[in-house]
Amino acid sequence: MFAPADLLPELLSPRGYVAADEVFEADDGSDAAAELRVLVAGAVDSAIAGRQSDTLTILDRAQPGASNPAARLLIALNRAQALLELGELADADAEAVAALRLARREKQDRWVALASLATALASLARGRRADARSRLGEAVRLFARAGDATRQVQCHYLLGEIAYLGEDPIRAGAHYRDALAVARVAGAQEWIELLTLRFEHR
Numbered sequence: 001m002f003a004p005a006d007l008l009p010e011l012l013s014p015r016g017y018v019a020a021d022e023v024f025e026a027d028d029g030s031d032a033a034a035e036l037r038v039l040v041a042g043a044v045d046s047a048i049a050g051r052q053s054d055t056l057t058i059l060d061r062a063q064p065g066a067s068n069p070a071a072r073l074l075i076a077l078n079r080a081q082a083l084l085e086l087g088e089l090a091d092a093d094a095e096a097v098a099a100l101r102l103a104r105r106e107k108q109d110r111w112v113a114l115a116s117l118a119t120a121l122a123s124l125a126r127g128r129r130a131d132a133r134s135r136l137g138e139a140v141r142l143f144a145r146a147g148d149a150t151r152q153v154q155c156h157y158l159l160g161e162i163a164y165l166g167e168d169p170i171r172a173g174a175h176y177r178d179a180l181a182v183a184r185v186a187g188a189q190e191w192i193e194l195l196t197l198r199f200e201h202r
Contacts, residue, residue, distance in 0.1 A: 009157070012190050015048075016084065016118055018040075018114055022114060023073055023110075036074065039058055047082055052085050056083070056086075059082070070111075073111055076102070080093075080122060083095060084122055089122065089125055096122045099114075100112070100118070109142050110142065110146050112138070113138070113143050113146065113148075114151075116138045117151065120133075121158075140152055143155060149182050152179075156178045156182070157198075160172045160179065173199070179195050
């Protein structure tokens with residue numbers, strides 16, 4: 001089994017985890033949505049703390065109440081990331097692909113972007129860099145359209161890492177610069193520091 005550090009480049013929080021607010025409409029105040037928000041928040045907190053097995057347990061508990069596409073997508077995306085960090089790469093890939101299929105069927109651009117990021121992370125962990133690059137290219141365009149700075153930075157950073165691994169420093173630098181520009185506008189200090197280090201050491 002792989003350790004998370006063996007799978008992917010360093011990726012700052014929320015990594016590939018997805019908060020309920022990234023999927024649900026802000027005005028969805030239904031009891032089911034409220035309960036799922038609480039469960040998913042707990043699952044993500046557990047994952048960020050390094051307790052991915054607890055995360056999967058919480059998400060499994062939430063699944064019976066996932067009666068609409070948004071809920072199913074949210075659970076699948078977070079299951080994919082937890083499985084990925086546990087080194088269960090095939091299962092993570094299957095969850096991410098299912099999430100992407102659901103997002104495309106529902107014709108929700110933001111969902112497609114999130115699921116494309118999830119599939120890219122799974123592909124990258126499995127050594128499929130070309131597939132990861134393709135999914136990230138789609139995701140970054142959709143995140144830019146939605147004005148999601150954090151996810152844009154994540155995608156550009158990962159594209160830079162893929163280019164660097166492929167011995168294309170010019171393309172890698174271009175993606176790092178794009179990420180840094182977005183991070184500066186957003187005031188994302190952690191990302192600014194990480195990306196500055198990339199320029200200094202590569």
